[in-house]
Amino acid sequence: MMDRDFQRQLFEKELQVLEKALLELAEGKYAGSEFLAEYQSIVTQYERLLTFTRRIFKISDIQAGNLLRRENEIKNILDNAGQGFLTFGRDLIIDREYSLECEKIFGFKVNRVNILDLLKSENEEQNTLFAEVFKSVLESTDLEIQQKSIHKLPKIIKREDHYLSIELKPIPPNYEDDNPLCMLILTDVTEKHKAQEQVAFLSFHDKLTGLHNRAFVDNWIEEFRTEGDFPLSVIMADLNGLKLANDVFGHIQGDMLLKGFGKALLQSTRRSDIVSRWGGDEFLILLPGTDRLACEKIAERITESCKHQAGLPTELSVSLGMATQEEPTKSILDLFGIAETRMYSDKLQKSKQVQHRLILSVERELQTKFFEDPEHAERVGRLVVNLAQDAELSAGSLVLDNLNMMIRLHDIGKVGIPKEILGKHTELTNREWEIMQRHSEIGFRLAQSINELVVAEAILALREHWDGTGYPRGLKGDQIPLLSRLVAIVDAFDVMTHNRPYRLARSREEAISELKKERGRQFDPKLTELFLAKTLVS
Amino acid sequence: MESLFFEATKATPLIDFNVNKKTLVLKGQSYPENAFKFYDPVFLRIENYLSTSPAEIRVDIRLSYVNTSSSKCIMMLLEKLEEAFKRGVNVQLNWYCDMENESEVECAEEFQEDISFPFKIIPELEKGSND
Known part of the structure; x- marks a missing residue:
């Protein structure tokens, strides 16, 4: 109020004048004046x-x-609706009032701009359509004709990098003197549109490698294959050692191998070829219009390209199987089957080579990332062989056969332990100790994956103690494989007598004293005695 | 004595003066280019009617917006009704306003000032600006 x-x-001033005049009249100041009546009338x-x-x-x-206030309330609603609202009449000039979203969408004030200029794109057909539809809607009063015209408009238009949904509404005049208007409602649907495109992309592509997926190949076989695609060649490709790489380097590095392999495949093929991830570590390449010879050349390029992929934890190794069909006589699935069989045959031949390469990669990883002494394995190797001989283990026994591999692989599980725990100067916490203990199991799985089953068992038991207080299974005495008992003694001696990144070397005497102390507790008492009395002395 | 009826337009209210029913209705919004020109025929018709010393007149007003010139015209109309009331005509006026809009009630109260005939301010739910 x-x-x-x-x-x-x-x-104030006017009231003072009035009050003064009223007072003067009341006091009879102008009584008898010839102007009194007129003055009274003027005052009234x-x-x-x-x-x-x-x-x-x-x-x-x-x-x-x-x-x-009402204007503000209405503007608030319009400006915060997340949609652009604007109106225009027969002159096609946008009216003064429009919602704020229009400015966000177009990046400038749109009032007084011609609507056709605002929506103009390189698509001349669309520009003409807008002009025709606006004219028709503004000039007609027939709702049916208006709706028919509106339906001709595209639902979504592209403007620079944005996708806009558009909706045109005729605004009939409220009063006789009103001009007909059109309201255009614009919504920026860029995010939604991109998400839909992404869904469409993902339904026919492999998310990790960006290559086509199996669904795409199935669809291609059903809908797009023509006689012109023959001769049709296929290459079935398998990334060797992926499981082992996942175990050794972790799944992130394993994924990098898959991505790198995808890249190598794309680099080795033509734009018209269909490169797909068939599933897991298998890839299928469809080569339309490609005969056997051309297919072999592409396979060579793939093998070569794999050697040159940089930044991967290990060199890519691929097994390939090829098959060519000259005419569309047989089922294409038979062709896939032939290629797959050939690929498995290639894989079998390469398996040893792949395992060797991976073990080399792990050793390199241990030395560079975990500062493992490259000579540690050699020294342990020499002493263990001597100890085995001192223990009179016969040549050709299972233990000696596996000794060399055990020496190479006994620390391999450390690759799966975080560097911070492995190199910690202070005492490990319970949780860290739990993680540390996992290296036996990781080493066990790695050795198993390259079919070194005896060595795998020995790695798993390397931290068991003679008195049953070790880990992971608490084995005791003869339950612990001989291979593990041999390596455990020599490994401990070598570790104690050489510098580690987190600890200085102890003297030979101190190490001997420690071995004596642990004889019958941590270590096999007989083998320890033999090592101290014979192996070390010689 | 003739009745008077003006359809509502965007800028002028509905005017329905019905001699037989002895009612005058003003409804809508009022911002004509020339308010006096618009209201002059209303004044004339009402003055004529009131000059016949009628027994009564009932006035219903619902104006959502009244510009400054129109306000002056409405006050002149109220003045005429006040004079008639003082001459013994039974004048009753209902001024309807949007109950959700306090300022409309305030405006009505301003029009009500210095009026001695029954002038009821009736807040009601707004049904729509032009109905």
């Missing part, structure tokens, strides 16, 4: 005018405030 004082202040009308004016001022202020 507007207060009276404010009104009084606003018309002035009073009336002042009363009207004061009240009208107030009403006007209230209504103006009310209008502005």
Whole structure:
């Protein structure tokens, strides 16, 4: 409520004049004057005018405030609707009021801009369509004709990098003197559109490598294969040692191998070829219009390209199987079957080579990442062989046969232990100790995956103690494989007498004393005695 | 004595003066380019009617927006009704306003000032600006 004082202040001077005049009349100041009657009339009308004016001022202020508040409320709704609302009439010039989203979408103020200029794109057909539809909707009063025209408009248009959904609505005149208007509702659907494209992409592509997936190949076989695709060759490719790489380097590095392999395949093929991830570590390459000789050349390129993929934990190794069909006589699935059989045959031949390469990679990883002394294995190797001979183990026995592999692989599980735990200077926490103990099991799995089953068992038991207090299974005495008992003694001696990144070397005497102390506790007492009395002395 | 009826337009209210029913209705919004020109025929018809010393007149007003010139015209109309009331005509006026909009009630109260005939301010739910 507007207060009276404010009104009084606003018309202070006028009210003083009026009150003075009323007082003078009441006091009879102009009694007898010939102008008295006229003066009284002027004072009365002035009073009336002042009363009207004061009240009208107030009403006007209230209504103006009310209008502005309503305008603000409506604008708030429109500006926060997340959609662009604009109107235009027959002159196609956009009206002054529009929602804020229009500015966000177009990047400038759109009032007084011609709607056709605003929506103009390189698509001339679309530009013409807009002009025709707007004209038809604004000139017709027939709802059916208007709707028919509106339906011709595209639902989504592209403007620079944005996708806009558009909706046109005719606004019929409210009053006779109103001009017909059109409202255009614009919504930026770029994110949604991209998500839909992504869904479409993912349904026919492998997310990890970006190559086509099996669904795409199935669809291609059903819908797109033509006689022109023959001779048709296929290459079935398998990434060797992926499981082992996942175990050794972790799945992130394993994924890098898959991505690198995908890249090598794309680099070795043509744009018209279909390169797909068939599943897991298998890839299928369809080569339309390619005979056997051309297919072999592509296979050579694949093998060569694998050698040159940089930044991977180990060199890519691939097994390939090829098959060619000259005419569309047989089922294409038979062709896939032939290629697959040939691929498995290639894989079998390469398996030893792949295992060897991976073990080399792990050794390199241990030395570079975990500062493992490259000579540790050699020294342990020499002493263990001597100890085995001192123990009179016969040549050709299972233990000696596997000794060399055990020496190479006995620390392999450390590759799966975080560097911070492996090189920690202070005592390990319970949790860290738990993680540390996992290296026996990791080493066991790695050795198993390259079919070194005896060595795998020996690695698993390397941290078992003669008295049953070791890990992971708490084996004791003869339950612990001989291979493990031999290596455990020599490994401990070598570790104690050489510098480690986290600990200085102890003297030979201290190490001998420690072995004596642990004889019958951690280590096999007989073998320890033999090592101290014979192997070390010689 | 003739009745008077103006359809509502975007800028002018519906005017329905019915001699037989002895009613005058103003409904809509009022911001004509020339308010006096618009309301002059209404004044004339009402003045004529009131000059016949009728027994009564009932006035219903519902104006969602009244510009400054129109406010002056409405006050002149109220003045005429006040004079008639003082002459003994039974004048009753209902001023309807949007109950959700306090400022409309305030405006009505301003029009009500200095009026001695029955002038009821009736807040009601707004049904729509032009109905």
